[in-house]
Amino acid sequence: MHEFMKPIKSSPTSSTSIINSMASQHYHELLLSTLLFLFISLSTQSHETLVFPVRKDPTTLQYITGIYQRTPLVPVKLLVDIGSGFMWVNCDNHYISSSYRPAQCNSKECALAESMTCNTCNGSPGPNCNNNTCGLFPENSIINLSTTGDVIDDVVLFRSIHGNFATVPHFLFSCGGNNLMEGLASGVDGAVGFGRTKIGIPTQLSSVFNIHPQFALCLSSSPSSNGFVFVGNGGNYKLAPGIDVSSSLMRTPLIINPVSTGGVSFEGETSSEYFIGVSSIKIDGKAVKINTTLLEIDDEGVGGTKISTVTPFTSVETSIYKSVTRVFIKAAEAKKMKSVAPVKPFKACFSSESIKSTRVGPDVPIIDLVFGSEDVYWRVFGANSMVEVKEKGVVCLGLVDGGLSPRTSIVIGGHQLENNFLEFDLATSVLRFSSSLLFRQTTCANFYFGAKP
Ligand SMILES: *[C@@H]1O[C@H](CO)[C@@H](O)[C@H](O)[C@H]1NC(C)=O
Ligand SMILES: *[C@@H]1O[C@H](CO)[C@@H](O)[C@H](O)[C@H]1NC(C)=O
Ligand SMILES: *[C@@H]1O[C@H](CO)[C@@H](O)[C@H](O)[C@H]1NC(C)=O
Numbered sequence: 276m277h278e279f280m281k282p283i284k285s286s287p288t289s290s291t292s293i294i295n296s297m298a299s300q301h302y303h304e305l306l307l308s309t310l311l312f313l314f315i316s317l318s319t320q321s322h323e324t325l326v327f328p329v330r331k332d333p334t335t336l337q338y339i340t341g342i343y344q345r346t347p348l349v350p351v352k353l354l355v356d357i358g359s360g361f362m363w364v365n366c367d368n369h370y371i372s373s374s375y376r377p378a379q380c381n382s383k384e385c386a387l388a389e390s391m392t393c394n395t396c397n398g399s400p401g402p403n404c405n406n407n408t409c410g411l412f413p414e415n416s417i418i419n420l421s422t423t424g425d426v427i428d429d430v431v432l433f434r435s436i437h438g439n440f441a442t443v444p445h446f447l448f449s450c451g452g453n454n455l456m457e458g459l460a461s462g463v464d465g466a467v468g469f470g471r472t473k474i475g476i477p478t479q480l481s482s483v484f485n486i487h488p489q490f491a492l493c494l495s496s497s498p499s500s501n502g503f504v505f506v507g508n509g510g511n512y513k514l515a516p517g518i519d520v521s522s523s524l525m526r527t528p529l530i531i532n533p534v535s536t537g538g539v540s541f542e543g544e545t546s547s548e549y550f551i552g553v554s555s556i557k558i559d560g561k562a563v564k565i566n567t568t569l570l571e572i573d574d575e576g577v578g579g580t581k582i583s584t585v586t587p588f589t590s591v592e593t594s595i596y597k598s599v600t601r602v603f604i605k606a607a608e609a610k611k612m613k614s615v616a617p618v619k620p621f622k623a624c625f626s627s628e629s630i631k632s633t634r635v636g637p638d639v640p641i642i643d644l645v646f647g648s649e650d651v652y653w654r655v656f657g658a659n660s661m662v663e664v665k666e667k668g669v670v671c672l673g674l675v676d677g678g679l680s681p682r683t684s685i686v687i688g689g690h691q692l693e694n695n696f697l698e699f700d701l702a703t704s705v706l707r708f709s710s711s712l713l714f715r716q717t718t719c720a721n722f723y724f725g726a727k728p
Contacts, residue, residue, distance in 0.1 A: 323484045324436040324507035327467070329355055331689075332460035333498040336587040337417065338689060339460055340467060340504065343432035344446070345372035352463045355504065356416050357492060357584045357699075358548030359468030360475050360537065361388070363413035363424060366403035366450035368464055375429040376445070377405040384447055385409035387473045388426045391541050402427055403450035411449040412539035415466070416585045417458040421538030424450040433480065436505065443483050447474045469504065469699070470547030471531070477701055480506050488701040493520075493712075493719035494584070496658070496693040500720035512696070514712070515721040520696045524707035525653070527551055527646040529699065534576025536682060546576065549699060551706055553580040553685060556599060557643040557652070559606045565595050569684040578684050580644075582697070582706075586688035588620075588662070590677035595684060596622075599642075603672055606640035618664045621671035627663070630670060635713045637661045637670050644687075654710045659691045694718045 327340040338355040344364070351364055364370070378384035380393035390409035398404045403425050414421040431446035451465060459466075469476045469490050481488035486507035495502035505512065512520050532546035553570055556563045569592055572579035591599065600623050604614065613629035631638040636658025643652040662673035673690050696709035696719070712718055 323441065323486050324505055325433045325441060325480060325484070325486075326436045327355070327434070327504040327506070328501040329494060329503055330501055331495065331498045332463075335417075335458075335460045336689060337460045337463070338494060338502070338584050339463055342467070343440075344429055345370070346374035346430055347372075348430070348432060351465060352460075354417070354459055354463055354466040355469075355584050356466045357469040357490075357504075358536070358546075358581065359414065359416065359466060360470040360472035360547035361411060361413075362446075362448040362465065362467045362474075362476065363411075363451045363455075364448060364465035365453065365456060366401065366424075366427075367452040368456075370402045370450075372402070372429055374444075375402050375427050377402075377408040378426040378428065378447065380407050380409050382409075384428065385426060388447055388449075389472065389474075389544075390426055392423070394423065394425055396425075402429075403452060412537070413449045413451040413455060413466070414538040415451070415455045415458060416538075419538060420455060420457070422451060422455050424452070433506075436507075441484065443480070446483075447479065468547070469506075471545075471549070471701060472547045475547060477506055477699070481701075489699060491696065491698040492584070492692065493696050493722070494689060494693045495718065495720040496690075497720060502693070502719040503722055513723045514715075514717040515723055516717070518715055518717050520709060520712065520715075520717075521698075521707075524696070524698065524709055525651055526705050526707045527651055529701075529704045529706050530572065530579065531704070532572050532576050532579065532581075533574075536576065536581075548581050548583070549706070550579050550581045550683075552646055553644045554647050555645045556595075557645055558599070558602045559609075559640040560643075561602065561606070563595075563598050563602045565598055569595060577680075577682055580685040580687065581683050582687045582692070584689055584692070586686045587690060588673045588675050589688045589691045590675045590681070590686045592677050592681055592684040593679045596674060596676045599674065600672065603640055603642070610638070610640065612639065615669055618667060618669055618671055620675045621662065621673065622676075623672040623674075624664070624669050625671070627668045627670050630657075633657065634716065635711050637663075639670075639672075653708055655691060656711045656714070658711055658713055659693065659695070662690060 329340045341352045392410040394410040395406045396404035408425045412421045413424045428445040428447045432440045477490045491505040530550040535544040536546040613626040635656035639657045642655040645652045661670045694712045698707040
C-alpha cells in the first residue's frame with residue numbers, strides 16, 4: 276500500500292452533548308418557515324432541483340442546514356462545508372435506524388466512496404462499529420480534526436424546489452463520533468459536503484435523480500432568514516421581485532487542486548474543494564502589487580484561491596494582506612473615510628459616521644477579484660467587504676491575516692459570499708457568479724418556491 280497519511284490531530288477529551296429534542300425543535304423552525312410541508316416521494320425525473328435551506332448561526336457564524344434521515348425519520352442539523360467530499364453524521368448520538376447498511380469492503384459502494392481502508396470493530400455493533408466495512412476520514416473543518424469513520428448508507432430525505440420531498444433509500448455517507456462535534460454550532464450533528472467527489476452531494480444526487488451535477492449557493496446575511504443551496508438543473512431561479520438570477524452571471528473556470536487539502540489524504544488524491552483562478556486584485560480600479568506565485572497552485576497543492584463556507588471572513592496570506600490593506604486605506608482616505616483604532620481580528624477600521632451608505636452597503640473603495648483576462652472580475656461592494664462593529668460605531672475591512680505560508684493563499688469566506696449567487700457546474704468545471712444581489716435590489720432570502728418550471 277502506498278498510503279501517505281498526514282497525521283490526525285489527537286481527539287479532544289471533552290465532547291459536546293446534544294439534546295436531541297432541542298435539535299429537532301430548532302431544526303423545525305429552520306425548515307418550516309419557508310417550505311411547504313408536503314410529504315410526497317418523487318419518482319426519478321430529470322428536471323428535479325433539490326434545495327437545502329441554509330441558516331447562519333449568529334454565535335459561531337457557521338452556515339447550517341438540515342436533512343431528514345433513518346427509519347424512523349429524524350431531523351439532523353448539519354454544517355454546510357461546500358468543499359468537503361462527503362456527508363458525515365454523528366453516529367454515536369442516538370443513531371437508531373432499522374435501515375442503515377454498512378458498506379462491505381471491496382463493494383461497489385466502497386469504490387464509489389474511494390475508500391482506501393477496511394475497518395474492524397471490537398465494540399458493540401452499531402452504525403459506526405462494524406467488521407469488514409470500508410472507512411473514510413470525516414473532518415470537522417472548524418477545529419481541523421479528522422477521525423476514522425465507517426461508510427454506511429441509509430434513507431435520506433431531500434427537499435425538492437417544488438415543496439415536496441425526494442427520498443434516497445441508500446444514500447452513502449460516513450460516521451463521525453461525539454469527539455468530532457467540538458466547535459460546531461449548538462444542535463449540529465455532522466456536516467454536509469458539496470465537494471468534488473463521487474459521493475459528494477452534487478454527484479451522488481445527480482446519479483440518483485439523473486440531474487445535472489451542479490449546485491448553486493446563495494447565503495443569506497441574516498441569521499433570521501434562510502439562504503439556500505440548490506442541487507440540480509436550476510436555470511430557473513426566481514427571486515422576488517421577479518428577478519431571474521441565472522441570467523447575466525459572469526463565469527470563470529473551476530480549478531482542480533492536484534493535491535488533497537483534506538485533513539487526511541492519500542498520495543495522488545485530488546482536492547474536493549473549489550479553487551478559482553484569481554490573477555490580480557484591484558481596488559478602485561488600481562491593481563494591488565502581489566507576488567503572483569502565491570496565486571498559482573504549485574506541485575504540492577500549495578497556493579491559489581478557494582471558496583469556503585467554513586471560514587467566516589476571507590483569509591489571505593500575510594504579504595497579500597499587507598498590500599491589500601495598505602492600498603485600501605489609501606483609497607479610503609481619498610474618499611475622506613476616517614481611520615480609527617483597529618478592532619480585532621481586523622486591521623483597517625473606519626468611523627461609520629465618515630461613510631455614506633448605499634444600496635450595496637457602506638460606500639467604500641470597490642475591490643475586484645480579477646480572473647485571467649481583465650474583463651472577468653468578481654466585484655466586491657461594501658456589504659461584502661466591510662464588517663460593522665455596531666457598538667463601536669466602526670466598520671472594518673473584513674479580511675483576516677492568514678499567516679506567512681498558508682496552504683491556500685486566498686480563502687474566500689462566508690461574509691464575502693453572502694447575497695452573491697454562485698453556481699458551481701461540475702460537468703463543465705465552471706463557476707458562474709452574480710456579484711452582490713443587493714445591486715439588483717434583492718437578496719438570497721428572496722427565493723420564490725412552489726411553482727413548477
Ligand atoms: C468483529 O469480529 C471480531 C472477531 O471475530 C468479533 O470479536 C467482534 O465482535 C466483531 N465485531 C462486530 C461489531 O461484530
Ligand atoms: C484550521 O485550518 C485553517 C487552514 O489551515 C486555518 O486557517 C484555521 O485557523 C485552522 N483552525 C483551527 C481552529 O486550528
Ligand atoms: C513569491 O512567493 C513564492 C512562494 O511563496 C516565494 O517562493 C518567492 O520567494 C516570492 N517572491 C518574492 C519576490 O517575494
